[in-house]
Structure formats: C-alpha cells, structure tokens
Amino acid sequence: MISRHQIAFKNLLRKKARTFLTLVGIVLSSWVLVSLLGFNRGYEAALNRDIDNLGYQIMVMAKGCPYEAATMMLQGGAGLRYIEEDVAKGIESRPEVAGVTPILMQAFFDPNKGDGGGIAGYYGVDMQTFPAMKPFLRFRKGGWPQGSEAAEAVMGFEAAELEQREVGDSILVPEKNVELKVVGILERTGTQDDGTIFVPLKTLQQVAGLDKITTIGIKVKKDADIAKLEAALYQLPDMQVVSFSQVKQTIMKLIATARVMVLSIAVIALLIAMVGVVNTVLMSVMERRHEIGILKTMGAMPGDIFRLVWTETLLLCAGGGVVGIGLALAFARLSDLLVRRVLPYAPGGELVAIDLKLCALTLLIIVAVGLLSGVYPAWKAGRVRPLDAIRGGL
Amino acid sequence: MTPGADVILEARGLTRLYGRGSEQVQALKGVSLQIQRGDFISFTGPSGSGKTTLVNLLGCLDNPTAGQLDVAGRRIFGGGGPLGERDLTRIRREIFGYIFQNFYLIPTLTVAENVALPLAFYRKPGVEGEVDRLLTLLGMEHRRNHLPGQISGGEMQRVAIARALVNKPAVLLADEPTGSLDTQRTQEIGEILQNLSAQAGLTIVMVTHNPALAALGSRRIEMRDGQIQDT
Numbered sequence: 001m002i003s004r005h006q007i008a009f010k011n012l013l014r015k016k017a018r019t020f021l022t023l024v025g026i027v028l029s030s031w032v033l034v035s036l037l038g039f040n041r042g043y044e045a046a047l048n049r050d051i052d053n054l055g056y057q058i059m060v061m062a063k064g065c066p067y068e069a070a071t072m073m074l075q076g077g078a079g080l081r082y083i084e085e086d087v088a089k090g091i092e093s094r095p096e097v098a099g100v101t102p103i104l105m106q107a108f109f110d111p112n113k114g115d116g117g118g119i120a121g122y123y124g125v126d127m128q129t130f131p132a133m134k135p136f137l138r139f140r141k142g143g144w145p146q147g148s149e150a151a152e153a154v155m156g157f158e159a160a161e162l163e164q165r166e167v168g169d170s171i172l173v174p175e176k177n178v179e180l181k182v183v184g185i186l187e188r189t190g191t192q193d194d195g196t197i198f199v200p201l202k203t204l205q206q207v208a209g210l211d212k213i214t215t216i217g218i219k220v221k222k223d224a225d226i227a228k229l230e231a232a233l234y235q236l237p238d239m240q241v242v243s244f245s246q247v248k249q250t251i252m253k254l255i256a257t258a259r260v261m262v263l264s265i266a267v268i269a270l271l272i273a274m275v276g277v278v279n280t281v282l283m284s285v286m287e288r289r290h291e292i293g294i295l296k297t298m299g300a301m302p303g304d305i306f307r308l309v310w311t312e313t314l315l316l317c318a319g320g321g322v323v324g325i326g327l328a329l330a331f332a333r334l335s336d337l338l339v340r341r342v343l344p345y346a347p348g349g350e351l352v353a354i355d356l357k358l359c360a361l362t363l364l365i366i367v368a369v370g371l372l373s374g375v376y377p378a379w380k381a382g383r384v385r386p387l388d389a390i391r392g393g394l
Numbered sequence: 395m396t397p398g399a400d401v402i403l404e405a406r407g408l409t410r411l412y413g414r415g416s417e418q419v420q421a422l423k424g425v426s427l428q429i430q431r432g433d434f435i436s437f438t439g440p441s442g443s444g445k446t447t448l449v450n451l452l453g454c455l456d457n458p459t460a461g462q463l464d465v466a467g468r469r470i471f472g473g474g475g476p477l478g479e480r481d482l483t484r485i486r487r488e489i490f491g492y493i494f495q496n497f498y499l500i501p502t503l504t505v506a507e508n509v510a511l512p513l514a515f516y517r518k519p520g521v522e523g524e525v526d527r528l529l530t531l532l533g534m535e536h537r538r539n540h541l542p543g544q545i546s547g548g549e550m551q552r553v554a555i556a557r558a559l560v561n562k563p564a565v566l567l568a569d570e571p572t573g574s575l576d577t578q579r580t581q582e583i584g585e586i587l588q589n590l591s592a593q594a595g596l597t598i599v600m601v602t603h604n605p606a607l608a609a610l611g612s613r614r615i616e617m618r619d620g621q622i623q624d625t
Contacts, residue, residue, distance in 0.1 A: 001506070302479060
C-alpha cells in the first residue's frame with residue numbers, strides 16, 4: 001500500500017524549507033560540477049578542433065613576422081618580412097613532411113570598412129596544395145578559383161556576411177583598386193577562416209607586387225617524429241617555427257592551472273553540500289527519534305531504518321542532481337559566453353560541452369557523495385533502541 | 395490440550411535494575427504472573443511503581459536483569475544471555491502491537507498510509523485487506539485520506555490502534571493510551587479496546603492511571619514499589 005520510497009519522500013516534505021535549502025545546495029553543486037566537467041572536455045576538444053582545422057601542424061615564417069603582422073593589423077602600416085618560395089620546396093623534400101603549402105598574408109586598409117576604416121585581410125593560397133590540406137572546408141555556395149592566376153576570390157562565412165557579397169559579385173581590393181570576382185563562399189567553421197578572403201597565391205602576389213610569401217604551412221606525416229622535424233626547421237636562418245602542438249601544450253598548461261583551481265572550488269562546493277546533507281538528515285533523524293522507535297516496535301529492523309534514511313538522502317541528492325544538471329544544460333550557452341569573457345584565449349565552437357554521458361557521470365558523483373553523506377545519519381537512526389526513543393533519549 | 399496451553403505470557407521472578415550514577419534502582423522486584431489469551435489486563439499504580447517497566451519487559455522492549463519470560467510457550471528471557479535488538483524485533487513483530495500515550499503518527503502520511511506503515515517493513519501472511527477492515531472497524535473509513543493534522547486526538551489514537559493491529563498481533567500493549575485525551579475520548583477508546591478483547595479475542599495489556607479505564611479490563615493488577623500489590 002505504501003512503499004519505503006514513498007515514506008522517505010513524504011518524510012522529506014515535513015520540513016519543506018530545510019529540504020528546499022539543502023536541495024538548493026545540491027543543485028548549485030551539481031550545476032557547477034557538470035559545467036566545469038563540460039568545460040574541461042569542451043575546451044580541449046575546441047582547441048584540438050581549431051588546430052586540426054588549420055590543416056597543418058607547423059608554420060614557418062620570417063623571424064619577427066607575427067609581431068609585424070600585429071603592428072600592421074593595428075596601424076595599417078609597416079611591411080611584413082617575406083620568405084623566398086624556394087624555402088618551401090626545401091622543406092617539402094624532408095622525409096617527415098607530407099606536404100607544404102605556401103601562403104602570402106596581406107592586409108589592406110579599407111577606408112569604407114566600419115567607422116573610420118578597417119583592415120581587410122587577404123590570404124594568397126596555392127590552389128594546388130591549400131584545398132587538399134583543408135578538405136574539411138565546405139562551401140555554402142560556389143567553389144575554389146579555377147586557375148592559379150585567376151582574378152577570383154573565396155570569402156569566409158563572416159567576411160561574406162560583413163561585406164554582403166554573394167557568389168558572382170565583385171570585390172575591390174582596397175588601396176590597389178583591383179577587382180576580384182567572388183566564386184565561392186565558405187560554410188561557417190568557427191575559426192579564423194570565417195573572416196578571411198582567399199585569393200590564388202599568384203593573383204595576390206601580382207596585386208601586391210611581390211614574388212614572395214609570408215608563411216609556409218607544413219603537414220607532417222602521421223607517424224613522423226615532429227620534434228625531429230621542428231629541430232631541423234629551427235636551423236633555417238632567420239626563420240621562426242610555430243608548432244601547433246607546442247602552442248596547444250602551452251595553452252593547455254595555462255588552462256590546467258586554472259582548471260585545478262576551479263575544480264578545487266567545485267570540490268569545496270560539493271563538500272559544503274555534503275555537510276548540508278549530513279546536517280539535514282541528521283537533524284531529521286534526531287527530530288523523529290520517537291517515530292523511529294515506534295517503527296522498530298512495528299517490526300522494522302535496524303537495516304530497514306538505515307535504508308529508509310539512506311533513501312531520503314538518495315532522493316535528496318538525486319533530485320538536486322537532476323535539477324542542477326538540467327539547469328547546467330539549459331544555461332550551457334550562458335556559461336559558454338561567461339567563460340569566453342574570462343579566458344585570454346578561447347577557441348571557436350562549443351567551450352562547455354555537456355552530453356548525456358557527462359550528465360550521467362555527474363549524477364553518479366552527486367549520488368555517491370550524497371550516499372556517503374547519508375551513512376552516518378542512517379547508521380545513527382538504525383541504532384535507535386525503541387525503548388530509549390519512546391522514553392525520549394537517542 | 396496441555397495445562398497452560400492458553401497462557402500467552404508467563405513471567406517468573408522478573409527483575410529490572412537501573413543504574414543511576416553509582417546508585418542502583420530496583421524498578422521491578424521479582425514479579426511473576428500469567429496472562430491468558432483473550433485477557434484484558436489493566437496495570438494501575440502510582441508513578442514509579444514499576445508498571446511501565448513490567449509492560450516493557452512483557453512486550454520484549456527491554457531485557458530483564460533477572461527472571462524468565464515465556465511468550466506463547468517459547469522461552470524469551472531467562473534461557474541464556476540478553477537478547478539483541480534484532481532478536482527482540484523478530485519476537486515483537488510476530489506477537490505484539492503497541493500503542494502509546496503519544497500517537498506518533500507520521501504527519502505527512504494519510505490515515506490509511508499510517509495504518510499500512512508496518513506492512514512496509516514486515517507483512518504477516520493473511521493480512522491483505524486488514525487496513526480497510528480495521529479502518530471500518532474503528533470507524534475511520536471516512537477519514538482514510540485525511541492527514542493526522544486534520545483529525546482529532548481520539549481519532550489519532552484510533553489510527554494508532556489500527557496501525558498496531560494491522561499485522562494481526564496476538565497481544566496489544568497499551569501504555570497510557572488515553573493519557574492525552576479528554577473524558578469522552580477516553581471512554582470511546584476504552585470501549586474500542588473492550589470490544590477488541592471481547593469480540594476479537596485480542597489479549598490486551600494496558601497501563602493506566604485512569605481508574606474508569608482500568609475498570610474496563612477483565613483483570614486489574616495494582617503495582618506498588620516494583621511488585622504486584624493486588625490482583
């Protein structure tokens with residue numbers, strides 16, 4: 001007629017305010033825990049995805065180049081340092097290398113962009129090697145330019161949105177007054193490619209009046225010794241080597257430090273919730289000692305009472321856990337935005353990745369911690385002697 | 395039938411000592427008595443006379459310091475060392491039902507759920523339908539879905555009686571069952587107990603200060619200074 005679970009549930013309803021406050025503690029703890037575990041997983045996956053989406057694992061550029069590029073982006077002045085195209089051929093001949101792609105980065109000041117003008121970034125890419133190195137790039141419309149010297153361009157998703165261009169439209173390269181025909185618009189990738197305009201390498205070299213490149217993208221063979229290749233590349237005079245595995249490691253190290261701190265906070269939150277659960281259930285046991293004594297006169301064994309009190313803890317924790325996880329799922333996007341604001345570097349895509357497996361894991365942790373919290377009160381309740389309880393002691 | 399086959403409880407020389415600091419208090423001094431099936435026994439006497447201590451021992455809620463107790467022909471105390479809580483629970487749930495001055499109903503359970511509560515822990519064979527039968531018998535059917543806070547004190551004690559009887563005990567132990575009730579409700583509960591004894595053949599062992607309630611029993615035992623004074 002009435003099950004132990006129903007009795008346990010109705011016991012929790014006796015002191016609604018106390019149960020509610022304990023529940024709030026568990027909800028917040030599970031919310032924080034699942035969001036942090038989701039961030040832990042999501043950030044690494046997003047970073048890996050960003051790096052994989054580059055299509056190459058190593059970039060070689062002229063020494064000082066990144067800083068000058070930054071200056072150029074800020075001020076629209078100063079020229080980049082350049083590399084001879086032959087360097088790319090030398091690197092390609094190494095046994096560890098699966099392929100190379102030469103890139104020319106150019107930025108032109110566009111007085112019509114935004115308020116007071118802005119920088120338009122162009123990537124001169126080799127039509128033979130670049131698309132093959134990034135096979136995951138999908139076109140919303142159109143395709144890559146036909147011919148290595150075609151006056152054609154492919155626009156990243158955001159660049160096309162910003163310029164309001166469609167396939168077949170023309171764009172004018174600022175400062176140079178050269179007209180390019182838009183032949184393709186990419187799908188959104190969540191990476192820097194979204195804001196880039198891709199042009200055949202030779203075409204951009206002609207527009208810029210150069211016969212050099214700024215960067216070489218290197219794709220390494222699957223089982224190759226990357227460290228050995230990097231060591232060899234460092235020997236190239238006046239070249240700077242950027243290894244994305246190193247970049248990734250550095251970022252992950254920084255994130256790991258923050259992660260330890262944040263996980264510590266989550267553990268503390270969990271411990272506080274645990275103390276709250278112990279307190280609530282223990283108080284409830286003390287208040288009900290007479291009734292527990294009566295239950296024992298009715299035939300309840302110490303194990304029955306233990307399970308009853310433990311079930312109350314389980315219901316409390318499972319309920320709080322489910323609500324907390326639900327809130328974490330509902331507000332995952334908000335958490336994502338907040339995390340992005342705080343982090344110095346946030347890769348594209350989903351930063352807080354919460355899936356069913358993670359939800360189940362979190363619920364398991366919360367319930368396990370809750371059950372652990374319930375052991376002492378349940379044990380205490382199980383030991384109540386009916387006569388002592390009826391007389392008023394415990 | 396062998397002699398004494400109708401004896402449900404038999405105590406011989408039951409003694410209970412309590413330690414109070416360095417002092418020892420003898421709450422019960424070698425009490426012996428027999429209770430037959432279907433008896434309605436009232437224990438009366440002043441506070442501290444040992445009546446509750448005796449009923450607690452008869453109801454296997456406590457171990458005696460010395461003496462023997464047989465329940466339904468089975469030696470419970472006096473055949474070895476003191477019994478553990480599990481053993482006492484096993485005996486209690488087979489033989490006894492208890493009601494107390496405070497009803498100890500669970501406030502968030504309905505009347506029917508409170509009555510059915512013991513069945514969540516232990517269910518004797520053949521108790522199906524007992525909840526409905528007892529609610530009807532005790533005139534509480536119309537209140538079955540009410541919470542304890544919505545019924546009177548007398549009704550709460552009726553619910554407590556139904557709860558005590560749901561597993562069909564052989565003996566009902568009642569410790570001051572009307573201690574919290576007014577005269578009219580006391581009379582009602584007394585009549586209910588009398589009917590249960592007379593019509594259902596239930597053995598009732600009751601402790602009370604109330605002479606009118608005690609008079610309803612088939613036998614009245616007066617306790618004084620831990621001993622039976624008068625029967």
